[in-house]
Amino acid sequence: MNILHISDIHFRKTYLLKNTDYLEMLAKMQSPLTHLEECLTEVLANHRIDVLIISGDLTEDGEVEDYYFLKQWLLNIVGSIPIIVTLGNHDIKSNFREGWFAELPSEDFYNDVMHFPDVSIIAFDNSYFGYPNGIVDSKQFEWLKNQLINAKGRPIIFVTHHHLLPTQITMPEWPGSKQLIQLLQSHNIKCILNGHTHHPFISDIQGIPYYTVSGMSFIGEDEGDGLVRFEEAYGYNLYRFSDEKITEQSSRNVKPGKLLKMIKM
Numbered sequence: 001m002n003i004l005h006i007s008d009i010h011f012r013k014t015y016l017l018k019n020t021d022y023l024e025m026l027a028k029m030q031s032p033l034t035h036l037e038e039c040l041t042e043v044l045a046n047h048r049i050d051v052l053i054i055s056g057d058l059t060e061d062g063e064v065e066d067y068y069f070l071k072q073w074l075l076n077i078v079g080s081i082p083i084i085v086t087l088g089n090h091d092i093k094s095n096f097r098e099g100w101f102a103e104l105p106s107e108d109f110y111n112d113v114m115h116f117p118d119v120s121i122i123a124f125d126n127s128y129f130g131y132p133n134g135i136v137d138s139k140q141f142e143w144l145k146n147q148l149i150n151a152k153g154r155p156i157i158f159v160t161h162h163h164l165l166p167t168q169i170t171m172p173e174w175p176g177s178k179q180l181i182q183l184l185q186s187h188n189i190k191c192i193l194n195g196h197t198h199h200p201f202i203s204d205i206q207g208i209p210y211y212t213v214s215g216m217s218f219i220g221e222d223e224g225d226g227l228v229r230f231e232e233a234y235g236y237n238l239y240r241f242s243d244e245k246i247t248e249q250s251s252r253n254v255k256p257g258k259l260l261k262m263i264k265m
Contacts (some may be wrong), residue, residue, distance in 0.1 A: 001118055002047055005237040007055040007195025008092060009036060012062055013069050025218070025230045026060060033073060035234035039216070039252065040077050047172040047238065049081050051114070055195035055213065056088025056127060056161030058096070067099025084114045086123040088161040088196060089132050090125060092178030109140055109201040113147055119155045119190065122147055126174050127161045134162040136176035141183070148187045149239055158184060159193045163212055168201045170222055181205055191239070191246050201251050209246050213237045214253045218260060224248045230260040
């Protein structure tokens with residue numbers, strides 16, 4: 001089974017007016033769909049992909065039409081390949097539901113489970129719009145416990161938006177990380193996938209392979225004293241899942257060297 005993992009597209013058909021340094025930075029950026037099309041074209045020309053995983057921040061505070069446009073754009077390229085998503089802190093749940101699924105708007109957490117012959121993929125929503133570090137919700141943990149129990153020992157790929165390890169970057173990890181890791185340890189988790197940081201990272205958590213994928217839009221490099229250098233950057237991860245484990249992993253990470261803006265955070 002071949003899995004393509006992307007994250008943090010931060011798409012908008014039209015970015016907001018330039019009234020902050022961050023928005024001015026976004027306005028200087030190429031459309032993330034330019035990078036995404038390059039990556040998808042490259043991958044699909046060389047690999048048979050069984051599922052596409054997007055680990056959050058599909059849009060940049062997107063409207064309903066942004067989600068609708070992005071989904072149709074993706075389907076036009078990937079065709080019938082299943083897509084499983086989780087949401088990030090820049091995703092507005094009501095707009096996502098209305099634009100992505102044509103459902104009634106709701107601010108409820110969005111979780112998903114997709115079953116394949118050899119593995120189940122659980123997408124767990126740990127984000128909420130306006131909370132950069134994510135939030136912890138007891139009902140979310142209860143939902144996840146039930147899903148893990150219902151899996152009855154099947155192999156699981158676990159997907160969420162925020163990173164879980166405090167040592168991987170200066171950004172704070174998700175505040176529910178310790179509780180989540182304790183829960184996952186007692187089940188048949190074969191890998192953990194996430195985004196959010198825009199910085200690729202590979203490690204393991206108590207023996208579980210852990211992959212943070214590059215963003216598909218920009219990257220922030222800490223220059224010290226609160227100064228962050230924003231550049232265009234994009235990439236993806238590929239995984240081969242067989243024999244109930246990740247048997248191959250590869251990444252493509254591109255930094256064209258285009259400075260977008262230096263921002264005092």
